[in-house]
Amino acid sequence: MNNNLSRVKISDIAQRAGVSTGTVDRVIHNRGEVSKKTRDKVLRILEELNYQPDILASTLASKKVFRIAALIPEAGTTNLFWNAPLAGLQEAWREIKHFGVSLDTFFFKHDDVLSFEKQFDRIIGIEPDGLLVSPIFADQAKKRLFTLKDLDIPVVFINSNIEDQQNIAFVGQDTRQSGMVAARLLDYSLNSGESISIINFISETGGNHHILSREEGFRYYFEPTTSNRQINTTNIYTQEEQKIEEVLTKAIGTDSPRAITKGVFVTNSRVFKVANYLKKHNIQNVILIGYDLLECNIDYLRNNYIDFLISQNPWEQGYKSLMALFNSRIMKKEIVKNQFLPIDIITKENIDYYLNN
Amino acid sequence: MNNNLSRVKISDIAQRAGVSTGTVDRVIHNRGEVSKKTRDKVLRILEELNYQPDILASTLASKKVFRIAALIPEAGTTNLFWNAPLAGLQEAWREIKHFGVSLDTFFFKHDDVLSFEKQFDRIIGIEPDGLLVSPIFADQAKKRLFTLKDLDIPVVFINSNIEDQQNIAFVGQDTRQSGMVAARLLDYSLNSGESISIINFISETGGNHHILSREEGFRYYFEPTTSNRQINTTNIYTQEEQKIEEVLTKAIGTDSPRAITKGVFVTNSRVFKVANYLKKHNIQNVILIGYDLLECNIDYLRNNYIDFLISQNPWEQGYKSLMALFNSRIMKKEIVKNQFLPIDIITKENIDYYLNN
DNA sequence: CTGAAAGCGCTTACAG
DNA sequence: CTGAAAGCGCTTACAG
Numbered sequence: 001m002n003n004n005l006s007r008v009k010i011s012d013i014a015q016r017a018g019v020s021t022g023t024v025d026r027v028i029h030n031r032g033e034v035s036k037k038t039r040d041k042v043l044r045i046l047e048e049l050n051y052q053p054d055i056l057a058s059t060l061a062s063k064k065v066f067r068i069a070a071l072i073p074e075a076g077t078t079n080l081f082w083n084a085p086l087a088g089l090q091e092a093w094r095e096i097k098h099f100g101v102s103l104d105t106f107f108f109k110h111d112d113v114l115s116f117e118k119q120f121d122r123i124i125g126i127e128p129d130g131l132l133v134s135p136i137f138a139d140q141a142k143k144r145l146f147t148l149k150d151l152d153i154p155v156v157f158i159n160s161n162i163e164d165q166q167n168i169a170f171v172g173q174d175t176r177q178s179g180m181v182a183a184r185l186l187d188y189s190l191n192s193g194e195s196i197s198i199i200n201f202i203s204e205t206g207g208n209h210h211i212l213s214r215e216e217g218f219r220y221y222f223e224p225t226t227s228n229r230q231i232n233t234t235n236i237y238t239q240e241e242q243k244i245e246e247v248l249t250k251a252i253g254t255d256s257p258r259a260i261t262k263g264v265f266v267t268n269s270r271v272f273k274v275a276n277y278l279k280k281h282n283i284q285n286v287i288l289i290g291y292d293l294l295e296c297n298i299d300y301l302r303n304n305y306i307d308f309l310i311s312q313n314p315w316e317q318g319y320k321s322l323m324a325l326f327n328s329r330i331m332k333k334e335i336v337k338n339q340f341l342p343i344d345i346i347t348k349e350n351i352d353y354y355l356n357n
Numbered sequence: 358m359n360n361n362l363s364r365v366k367i368s369d370i371a372q373r374a375g376v377s378t379g380t381v382d383r384v385i386h387n388r389g390e391v392s393k394k395t396r397d398k399v400l401r402i403l404e405e406l407n408y409q410p411d412i413l414a415s416t417l418a419s420k421k422v423f424r425i426a427a428l429i430p431e432a433g434t435t436n437l438f439w440n441a442p443l444a445g446l447q448e449a450w451r452e453i454k455h456f457g458v459s460l461d462t463f464f465f466k467h468d469d470v471l472s473f474e475k476q477f478d479r480i481i482g483i484e485p486d487g488l489l490v491s492p493i494f495a496d497q498a499k500k501r502l503f504t505l506k507d508l509d510i511p512v513v514f515i516n517s518n519i520e521d522q523q524n525i526a527f528v529g530q531d532t533r534q535s536g537m538v539a540a541r542l543l544d545y546s547l548n549s550g551e552s553i554s555i556i557n558f559i560s561e562t563g564g565n566h567h568i569l570s571r572e573e574g575f576r577y578y579f580e581p582t583t584s585n586r587q588i589n590t591t592n593i594y595t596q597e598e599q600k601i602e603e604v605l606t607k608a609i610g611t612d613s614p615r616a617i618t619k620g621v622f623v624t625n626s627r628v629f630k631v632a633n634y635l636k637k638h639n640i641q642n643v644i645l646i647g648y649d650l651l652e653c654n655i656d657y658l659r660n661n662y663i664d665f666l667i668s669q670n671p672w673e674q675g676y677k678s679l680m681a682l683f684n685s686r687i688m689k690k691e692i693v694k695n696q697f698l699p700i701d702i703i704t705k706e707n708i709d710y711y712l713n714n
Numbered sequence: 715c716t717g718a719a720a721g722c723g724c725t726t727a728c729a730g
Numbered sequence: 731c732t733g734a735a736a737g738c739g740c741t742t743a744c745a746g
Contacts, residue, residue, distance in 0.1 A: 022718080034716085056413045181706040350700040
């Protein structure tokens with residue numbers, strides 16, 4: 001179906017144009033120092049012969065390295081999600097490093113704005129050839145994106161998006177829609193009339209956009225039939241186990257004054273907290289849905305305390321965001337600006353096939 | 358975190374060993390014509406300095422092309438599934454063609470053993486450097502795989518597997534487990550005691566392994582609680598619309614003598630046939646699950662006739678199978694032998710994010 | 715503004 | 731069995 005046909009090379013162009021290969025190279029890369037006349041001529045022949053550069057020879061000859069910086073949250077012990085994007089990033093880098101790409105990864109603490117700013121500033125100091133960033137602190141990011149624009153440094157957003165920026169791509173999930181998926185699953189699993197609790201684990205330091213938008217999608221799904229079903233939201237601000245216990249007891253405890261909850265939707269990866277509660281109090285027959293394939297969530301999924309997990313495809317997020325930068329800048333390909341990853345529905349039965357990466 | 362450090366090159370090795378680069382090259386590629394003594398010496402230094410070849414320079418210098426043949430079913434009009442693996446294959450090829458890889462794709466008719474044999478024989482005649490095949494006709498494949506083994510041609514299986522062959526990889530789905538996923542979804546969606554129909558669209562020309570194995574997984578899931586729920590299997594052998602209609606009426610029609618079915622599991626992509634039936638007869642409140650994101654299935658999913666589709670990730674199957682061959686033979690990497698792709702659960706709410714490829 | 719030459723790291727004949 | 735030289739397609743100084 002396809003073959004490596006003998007391709008036209010720079011020397012072919014040079015010969016046809018009656019110039020040297022150096023000159024052809026100059027026009028190909030817009031390096032100036034060429035008269036308009038020869039430039040036009042070469043350009044025309046390039047077009048005519050449909051010249052495609054040999055990227056291998058090109059990167060071999062030019063010892064340039066394309067320096068990519070990545071700025072993502074540190075996984076630490078409280079934020080394990082971010083291990084996966086990092087792994088995806090590194091795998092992508094392994095695949096493309098031959099093309100003279102270097103990758104420097106910078107970490108910030110997801111609950112510490114200052115660490116974000118500091119690291120971002122460090123990166124700006126370095127002036128990389130491309131940046132990949134998870135801009136969870138939108139305001140702090142925006143100022144700096146302005147600087148990057150001046151420096152003409154292309155930016156890819158990963159996991160979080162900021163609208164109306166000059167980023168060349170966003171790679172992540174449609175959070176609102178993922179709430180609708182959760183709603184659909186609960187809708188299938190519950191009988192009509194059974195009530196639902198939404199649990200939001202709110203972070204005091206901001207970055208709650210995901211959570212709110214998931215709740216919004218979830219509620220939107222039920223809107224037409226909202227009369228059927230009671231849906232209560234509980235926001236949890238504390239980190240203290242004891243407090244969480246109390247709040248959950250009010251929200252979903254068997255003695256809860258509210259109508260007995262049959263479905264629980266936790267809007268982020270901390271669903272294991274709720275699973276833990278259900279286990280401790282031996283509450284059965286509650287359908288529990290949450291996010292992300294953290295070890296502890298997986299354990300509860302396997303043991304039937306969590307029914308569904310929604311995965312954000314974090315590994316792919318890392319992989320694709322680096323590839324977006326690479327394809328755009330090194331391979332000179334057109335890339336898709338908004339790359340929404342699948343909203344994967346995970347159960348005990350298919351979990352194993354999402355862990356390979 | 359990482360950088361393109363100055364690497365050790367062949368000339369470094371040559372210098373240290375007191376030989377020419379040609380000799381180093383000879384031992385690196387086991388091309389013989391080197392005395393044991395110098396060979397050992399070079400080998401040792403290679404090891405010591407942890408020499409890693411520059412794959413770019415290597416493929417640029419050697420004008421060798423690695424010829425890959427692919428043998429997959431033709432998509433035609435009745436078998437649209439196979440468009441996706443083909444697209445994945447082609448995308449993978451686009452990414453690696455620079456490394457001197459050619460791809461020739463051969464098609465057979467999925468319901469015609471002879472076409473499979475004929476095309477396979479053509480490929481053997483060509484003696485490619487690697488083969489990627491969907492061995493749905495196991496017996497006919499086996500003989501020929503024997504020949505390939507003699508010719509030392511590496512083989513990757515795509516979508517269908519044959520156990521105990523010399524294939525370097527299999528890329529596909531765990532079909533049995535996907536049946537369990539379907540079972541889980543119906544189990545959540547139905548009330549206890551409600552009965553289920555399994556519909557198998559059987560092909561007379563063989564290749565029904567997927568179907569049977571999906572049913573087996575499905576039934577296995579319910580085994581412990583089988584008494585709760587009636588599960589009836591209906592096999593459909595005909596292609597005639599009229600006959601199908603009759604059989605479905607017996608199986609799931611509202612006047613069916615059997616207990617009224619509340620859940621239907623169709624074990625392959627022809628679930629749209631059942632959706633069509635439900636629509637025509639205005640049967641509501643039946644949960645319908647089937648396989649594969651064909652256009653017609655997607656339409657029924659969006660219109661609520663189909664509730665869940667299980668996707669086999671066909672695009673990825675194509676992509677990964679070519680990459681397996683590439684990574685193993687060109688990049689000399691270790692590859693995973695059995696690459697099971699995720700068992701994706703698709704609903705109306707997340708379908709859009711599985712269509713990008 | 716332009717060309718000739720050297721070089722990127724590896725491979726391939728060829729001569730001995 | 732071994733080495734010297736040319737070449738893969740492109741880029742990079744340098745000289746003019």
